[in-house]
Amino acid sequence: MTVTGRGRAGTTLDLPVGSLPPQAQSLRDEVVAFLADELRIGGFTPRCDAWMSAADPAFTRRLAGRGWVGMTVPGLYGGHGRSPLERFVVAEELLAAGAPVAAHWIADRQMAPSILRLGTEEQKHRYLPAIARGECFFAIGMSEPDAGSDLAAVRTRAREVPGGWEVTGTKLWSTGAHLAHAIVLLARTDPAEGSRHAGLSQFVVDLPWPGVTVRPIRTVDGEHHFNEVVLDAAVLPSDALLGTRGAGWEQVTAELAHERSGPERLLSTMPLLVAWADALEKDGAGPAARREVGRLLARAWTVRQMSLAVATALADGRSPAVTAALVKDLGSRFEGDVVETVRRLRRAPVRRGAADGVERLLRDGLLHSPAFTLRGGANEILRSVVAGHLGVR
């Protein structure tokens, strides 16, 4: 990044074009064929935002049977040793089809890589094979009542006690904690000396666990996706610590870079867009609607190229933090744009009880739309991240 006064006017965000490995094409064909079969036998109903809201453990296990969960986990730990770009292809096909992948999404996307990077041998053997079998789901316990955007303000405390840790605190908005087999916590273990980012640590807590209560929080769509997780002097074994004591902030930040630029940040409403475009053609599309289809295709193509460029860079061991933050900002706004465009051109009320077709997908997309620009860090926070990299903060 050299968007500074000095240096090259031509190089600002320089990122090589992303590209998929040669075997990606046949892999994509396999996934497409699998999804077509599933649809034919009624294995799932396409949903918007299915990666957050459509959990189907049986579907997850069918995917795992194909080797499409824990793909990047090495064989030694029960995974499949595939590249992150192969995972990218599988992920984007599942997302575009609106397949119910929520059960394993967090485990597959961030906990498997995280445990692989930071975990002890014991933790790796304990969690990774189960994740790859589609039998171990994870939730994230970062946010709290007084720690949202300002994540470093977490108050959950972990006190070292003989043989382990005693943890007390309240986590909020934990997606899927009611279905998860484990939750990863960010908690304060030590005083914030020198920096408020110091003294934080990560823990993995198996669920259910004595002293840990999971309570549902319903969302505006009337459904139960996320939860309040209360820890009341819960005693964890010492090997619940993930990574290094006191390095929680750095660990979480690294996790977020991976979390922000994936294909799910632009594809939450792709099932709606595809279904709408298909329906338009069946009913005889007018020129205005056609142009909007073209406009959304152009945007989808572009943001996907950005996401792919980031994925390629990550796979090459680089960390394109600015572009990752930009993908989430542009991608999540694109997701909302799809909802608003379809709604405007459809010119019909959306009923809460919509049972099928474009209307049902639109209802889900609409009712979920506030989440797009919040989860994974509010877009304003991402813009501040970008500004930091532009050298203006």
Place this chain on the structure above:
Amino acid sequence: MTDHLDDLRSAAEAMFAGREPHDAVPDPELDTLLWKSLDETGFSLLGVPEEAGGSGGTLADAAAVLEIAAAHLARVPLGETAVLAGWMLAGSGLAVPDGPLAAAAGDLALRRDGESWVAHGWLPDVPWARHCGHAVLLVPATEPRLVLLPLRGTPGVAVHPDTNVAGEPRDTVELTGLTLPAAAVRPAGPGIDQDAWEIRGALLRTVQLAGAAQHVLSATVRHTREREQFGRSLSRFQVVQHQLAVLAGEVSAMQVAARAAVLAYETARATAAVAVGAAKATASASAHTVAAIGHQLHGALGFSEEHRLGAATTRLWAWREEFGNEDVWHERLGAAVATAGPGGLWRLATGRAAEVGP
């Protein structure tokens, strides 16, 4: 390959840095000094095969240099020469003449007269024609023809100067009974037709739009750090930082789109039209946001003709219209989705299936 592109970018950077116009006063003159360096280093015909008299290299090479040329607001018809004229000449078995070249597509009345041809016609918006010795003209028809037009000192040719909104030459070439030797008129080579011309032109302008947008981003970041109000740099205000982040997002989108479209054009011709169309639509649409934020954060200073910002933003305003603005490409992409059948939108978004016809 990336290392090679990096080297090329550094070399281009060295060549174009310092050649920017000082202000936003429309300047249709050719930067002859810059053209001389481009000519001497072979950059002027990058991507044109050596057999045809070019410098060899790929389209990605030419695009890397063009992005930087545009970021420095270079006043030379580099894209017209290397990417359009050079491509058509080399692809049709014609030798590439010296000097900057204009390129155009348009209807011409061509009549045989013994061994030679006689041409009549009116070609508007020919970039840089007044500074070029020759224009390469694609005459679209069922069997498209390529015409090498001499522009200087030839009876029957008049170049009427005109400019685009950025003040770049977009001249009208008038032919009134121009006599051409037989060798100057050829059937266009394989794959060179009106559709290909529009796609390649759109790709060229997409790359240039991405370059000019980077100029706006760099200039705006620099300006907001230097300019103080309320006792601090503008860049200390969060609302300014967030506008810069939005600007960076659009610029990054334009750059990634341009580069990905170049790659698609070189490696996957069958789906290149969708890639280029999507990229041009993105670049044309984002040009507004980029220019608007750039101007807003520069305040009145950026609106003054004495400031260079306007040279970049007027180019964005000009180039976004050329070879199809976003509305044109949205329409074509929408039609491509319609013909691609069920699920077609997603297949096209991932670089599979179907054609997009202009």
